Amino acid sequence: MNDNPNFVFRWEVDTSTLETGKVESKVFNEGGFKWTASIEKFHLNGQDLGRIVVKCAGNNKGPWKCEADVEMMWHHSIGFIVPYGGKSKSFNEGNSSLEHHSVIWSCLLNPKAYSIDNKAIVEFQIRITNSEGCIPIAEPxxxxxxxxxxxxxxxxxxxxxxxxxxxxxxxxxxxxxxxxxxxxxxxxxxxxxxxxxxxxxxxxxxxxxxxxxxxxxxxxxxxxxxxxxxxxxxxxxxxxxxxxxxxxxxxxxxxxxxxxxxxxxxx
Incomplete structure (x- = not known):
């Protein structure tokens, strides 16, 4: 079990990069694991949506497991935070991705919605409830x-x-x-x-x-x-x-x- 299992990572997405249809965050080293998030555009029922995926990776060659509660929140342009709820996931080397929620694609680009100074800001609040095989990254x-x-x-x-x-x-x-x-x-x-x-x-x-x-x-x-x-x-x-x-x-x-x-x- 990790000694510091609660953390938040904040991803500021340059909205100009969304033109490619898929954007991935940098790596966040937290709780002894490597975390990334991605947004991928897809079409459903006549509407363009963005699929939000959170990935967890171990830091060693052997087996690892990370059981975590993951909450997602978007920053709205008028100053409040829009919660998208939480999901629980048991991450491991064979199942390392969590499809969290989808968001209306146009909201990411709209200055009256989630676009703030040409950036869409999302935060993930993560609580690790159990882990095995984690090796903390060196502190910077x-x-x-x-x-x-x-x-x-x-x-x-x-x-x-x-x-x-x-x-x-x-x-x-x-x-x-x-x-x-x-x-x-x-x-x-x-x-x-x-x-x-x-x-x-x-x-x-x-x-x-x-x-x-x-x-x-x-x-x-x-x-x-x-x-x-x-x-x-x-x-x-x-x-x-x-x-x-x-x-x-x-x-x-x-x-x-x-x-x-x-x-x-x-x-």
């Missing part, structure tokens, strides 16, 4: 605001992380070159990092900063991938040592990782 709090050690912002998608150039450079020659080499980025206050997943990079930061975090079956593969990309030899070694003792991967998988990342001790 130490990187979401400037502190006395941070001197650069790393931008990953829409997310921003406040970090220390020098500290990252100590751990990674790639970051040392990026921040202190002959690159235009060395003088920038904000540097964009492409082709990485925000949550995975956050796990890496929580491992190399003074930490209580440890490598797990959930994190080891993306830690290994990122450590290899940013040439963090000590972190590659730590991931290799973890894989050697882990029972969460079979011998064939470990051999593949060994060949991919040159992990001699894993063969």
């Amino acid at each position: 709090c130490k990187f979401t605001a400037p502190n006395h050690r941070s001197d650069v912002i790393l931008k990953i998608g829409e997310e921003k992380l406040h970090v220390s150039r020098e500290y990252l450079a100590i751990h990674s020659p790639v970051f040392e070159t990026l921040f202190f080499g002959d690159f235009t980025s060395k003088d920038k206050e904000e540097v964009e990092i492409n082709d990485v997943v925000y949550e995975e990079f956050l796990d890496l930061l929580n491992l190399i900063y003074p930490r209580e975090a440890k490598i797990t079956d959930r994190t080891v593969l993306h830690i290994l991938k990122l450590a290899d990309r940013f040439e963090m030899k000590n972190m590659v070694k730590e991931a290799e040592e973890y894989l050697m003792q882990s029972t969460g991967f079979d011998e064939m998988e470990k051999l593949l990782f060994s060949n991919q990342y040159g992990l001699a001790a894993l063969k």
